[in-house]
Amino acid sequence: MVAVAYTVAFEGVEARLVEVQCAVSAGLPSFSVVGLPDKAVSEARERIRAAFASLAIAMPSRRVTVNLSPADMPKEGSHFDLPIALAILAAIDVIPRDKLEQVISLGELALDGRLVAVGGALPAAMTAAATDRLLICPKASGAEAAWLESVTVHAAPALRQAVEHLTGRVPLPAAVAGEIRNGHDRGDLRDIKGQESLKRAVEIAAAGRHHMLMVGPPGAGKSMIVARLPGLLPPLTPIEALETSMIHSLAGTLGEGGISRDAPFREPHHTASMAAIVGGGRGAKPGEISLAHNGVLFMDEFPEFPRAVLETLRQPVETGEVVVARANAHIRYPCRFLLIAAANPCRCGQLADPSRCCARAPVCGEDYMRRISGPLMDRFDLRIEVPAVSVDDLALPPSSEGSAEVARRIADARALQLTRYDGHASVRVNADLSGAALEEVAGPDREGQDLIRRASDRLGLTARGYHRILRTARTIADLAQSATVRAPHVAEAISYRLAFARGV
Incomplete structure (x- = not known):
């Protein structure tokens, strides 16, 4: 007899259903996992053996074969531990086999049988809802998965509790969604003296999600004003919050409790690699542009980023989607973000001050800005020259208009756009x-x-x-x-x- 459990494999933000088949047959004792498993899945054998020992359950002294179907789809991640363990327990009649038909499970096993949190609980919950199944996941992932009201989620602290629930001895309560996380105070626009034209440009950029490039000397306030941008953006809509949280769930950056209505704000360093910015690497994880989906991507010292990294931004900025190409798959991630770039006018940053600029001025400034190609420059809706702040500006009293007033105008403008584009799936703001x-x-x-x-x-x-x-x-x-x-x-x-x- 073959026992079957169900879990998911991730392709971008999509969680595809995987059938975990377990057969215990006559032969020399062995334990093999097939179906294109990666190293983490293959190592599940040892974690499962130790976890069974903590429950005083012996692995069968026979040939144990686990197949992850569809077998031609790569399986990556430690979340396969729990479904493989449950399939084996069903094959040796510890768990009723029919119980696993209505369950999707995922979770990493510790050697003592505890269930360790894994990424992707929220997309897995969506697949469970689509297939009319329950979801069993680690306790630390329960609050995240429970945000989807259309699926019942049971969060087990350890393998023992999952087994007791499936055998009907001690049913697990349904998991409760975590509280919405509140954003941190990033300061007020009143803190910024002068730079009224820059404040106006930031307001326009936030209202319509228009990409903006700022160029000015060090200390002009570029980073300071961008740090206050998250406080100007309206809360994410429920759909946007779900989209954003799914990406962060896959990346493992969602945190316990999960979902947030605050627009994400990402500020990668200029030494970041291409895989870190656009996605890729082991498991083709989402990059910074996808983690900034429905939020802000701030790239300070913009010309200092590698040329190849800057050029890869051209297509995602235009289409709102990035494709991570692999030999056996093309993985798509959404990335509709507000790109805010900041740069000095030249490498020394003092091009506008004749008494302080280098001997190569103005050629040094032209060479420095040529690191931003024409096609990429063309994708910035707003280009702002930021002047240095004078001592007289610093002596001025705080502005009468702060973040609250600007945020109110932005929220009103966004509300107009939501009403105007209601029914347009691909258009949410004017930039679309x-x-x-x-x-x-x-x-x-x-x-x-x-x-x-x-x-x-x-x-x-x-x-x-x-x-x-x-x-x-x-x-x-x-x-x-x-x-x-x-x-x-x-x-x-x-x-x-x-x-x-x-x-x-």
Whole structure:
């Protein structure tokens, strides 16, 4: 007889159902796992032996064969420990075999039988709901998985409790969803003296999710204002929170309790590798751009990132999706994020100050900015030159308008966009607009059309630049609560395309 348990294997954010088949047959004692297991799955043999010993259960002195079906799909991760153990226990009649038909399980076994938390509990819960099954997972992962109300989740602290639940001796209670985590206070815009144009640009970027590049000397306040950006963004919608939490669950960064309504904020160092930024490595894990999905990716010292890393951003920024290619699979991760990049004007950072810049100025600044290719530069809707803050600015009293007032305008603009794009699965904010919908929603009035036509003739706008101006103008109109995109909105949008542009 073959006993069958069920678990999942991860392909991107999708959790695919895996059938764990166990056969105990006559022959010399052995324990083999087949079905394209990786090293962590193959090592499950020793963890399961030790866990069984802690329960005073002996491994059968026969040939034990475990097949992970479909056999042509790679199986990676330690979460296969629990389903393999349950399949073996069902094969030796410790657990009723019919009980495992209604259960998806995942969890890593410690040598003493404890269940250790694993990533991917939330996507596994979605697969359990889709297949009308229960989910058994480690106790530390229960609060995360229980956020999905359409599935019953049982969180077991150890293998013993999972077995007692399946045999009906001591049923496990249903897991309870954790509390929504609150974001941390990152400061207020009132802390920033001067830089009013930069504050305005950050407001526009947050309202419509428009990518922004800031260039200015060290100490001008670039990093300081971006650190306050998470406090300006509205809470994630339930759908966005679920999408984001699924990615963080797979990466193992969700934490106990799990889901959060705060937009993610990621700030990788410029020494990060390509796999760390776009995804890949062992198990093709999501990278920083996917971990920033529905949130902010801040890349400070932008030209210092490796050229290959910067160029790989071009497609994800445009499509909102990244494909991690492998020999046996193409794994897709969503990555609709707000890219905020900051850079010094040159390597020494003092290009604007003749008394302090190096002897190679201004050539050094041109060479430094050429590290950002034209096609990548074209993808920034907002380009801001950030001047140094003067002593007079620092002596000014705090601004009368803080983060709360700006966040309120951004929330109102986002609410307009949610209502406008209701029913459009691929459009949530103005930055997602394209095609006929862009012309319909963001088409300016006659004066605005004349203005953008003259700008195109004089500046040589690319097609992408033209469309990005329309999207930005639509966001500026939303912040002004204007139903129509007018000439002043278009003029402001054009002004953000002019700085340090090699073609706009």
